[in-house]
Amino acid sequence: MDNPLVSSASDKVTGYEHLKECLRIEVIKRDGGKRFSWLKVFHRVAFNRKKRFYFWWRIANYLYKSSSSRQRKIAKIIGVNLARKYGADISIAAHIGTGMKINHYVGIVIRAECVIGDNVNIRQNTTIGRKKSTPDIGYITIGNNVDIGANSCILGDIVIGDNVTIGAMSFINKDIPANTLVYSQKTTQIVIKNIGSTIQH
Ligand SMILES: CC(=O)SCCNC(=O)CCNC(=O)[C@H](O)C(C)(C)COP(=O)(O)OP(=O)(O)OC[C@H]1O[C@@H](n2cnc3c(N)ncnc32)[C@H](O)[C@@H]1OP(=O)(O)O
Numbered sequence: 001m002d003n004p005l006v007s008s009a010s011d012k013v014t015g016y017e018h019l020k021e022c023l024r025i026e027v028i029k030r031d032g033g034k035r036f037s038w039l040k041v042f043h044r045v046a047f048n049r050k051k052r053f054y055f056w057w058r059i060a061n062y063l064y065k066s067s068s069s070r071q072r073k074i075a076k077i078i079g080v081n082l083a084r085k086y087g088a089d090i091s092i093a094a095h096i097g098t099g100m101k102i103n104h105y106v107g108i109v110i111r112a113e114c115v116i117g118d119n120v121n122i123r124q125n126t127t128i129g130r131k132k133s134t135p136d137i138g139y140i141t142i143g144n145n146v147d148i149g150a151n152s153c154i155l156g157d158i159v160i161g162d163n164v165t166i167g168a169m170s171f172i173n174k175d176i177p178a179n180t181l182v183y184s185q186k187t188t189q190i191v192i193k194n195i196g197s198t199i200q201h
Contacts, residue, residue, distance in 0.1 A: 019062045025099045026054040053086055053105060060092040096120065113137060117144035117162065124150050131156040131173065143178060
């Protein structure tokens with residue numbers, strides 16, 4: 001269960017400054033070229049559905065890490081609503097660095113016990129989960145600048161290094177070194193047949 005990265009990351013991830021930095025990049029402007037202001041955040045959130053997800057997830061994540069049981073309760077309600085509305089079940093207890101990027105929310109499931117670095121790109125139908133349903137499990141650690149292809153399944157208490165690109169439809173259950181490209185080898189061949197024109201004129 002002990003992960004040396006978790007305590008430092010959770011300190012970083014729980015802070016109000018971290019919340020503002022996440023909102024500055026994910027909600028206000030992705031290149032980070034704008035200063036933080038709540039007014040700008042509310043303006044973006046009012047007019048952009050995608051940004052609304054980042055906003056509410058970050059707020060829920062912040063509240064969940066608080067010591068107040070009332071705030072944790074509110075965080076859980078926000079988390080449930082987000083999952084229902086967007087079809088993405090990203091645990092509000094997860095530790096995710098700044099600059100998280102999601103283009104299509106549908107089918108994303110991320111477990112609570114994970115420490116994910118900055119600038120992660122997560123695509124649709126990706127699971128970052130447990131290997132088994134036993135209560136005593138550790139953490140999955142994912143570095144900075146990791147790009148995860150659609151329909152990937154990343155399981156177990158593994159470590160994925162910085163600057164890793166994970167190809168679409170990958171099954172990952174082993175540590176992946178930094179600065180690598182990884183994908184599951186194709187086990188099926190696509191067959192291309194010429195069936196002529198089927199369009200009736
Ligand atoms: C609506 C949307 O667009 S959502 C966005 C969805 N997009 C994604 O999820 C992006 C994920 N990107 C990928 O999977 C890419 O294929 C990458 C980044 C892994 C590799 O890209 P490239 O380096 O350009 O690889 P390239 O296309 O040249 O393929 C090289 C070889 O690897 C194979 N390969 C590439 N990706 C995969 C993969 N995900 N799984 C299995 N084999 C793969 C190719 O078939 C090819 O093998 P072949 O020569 O025997 O046919």
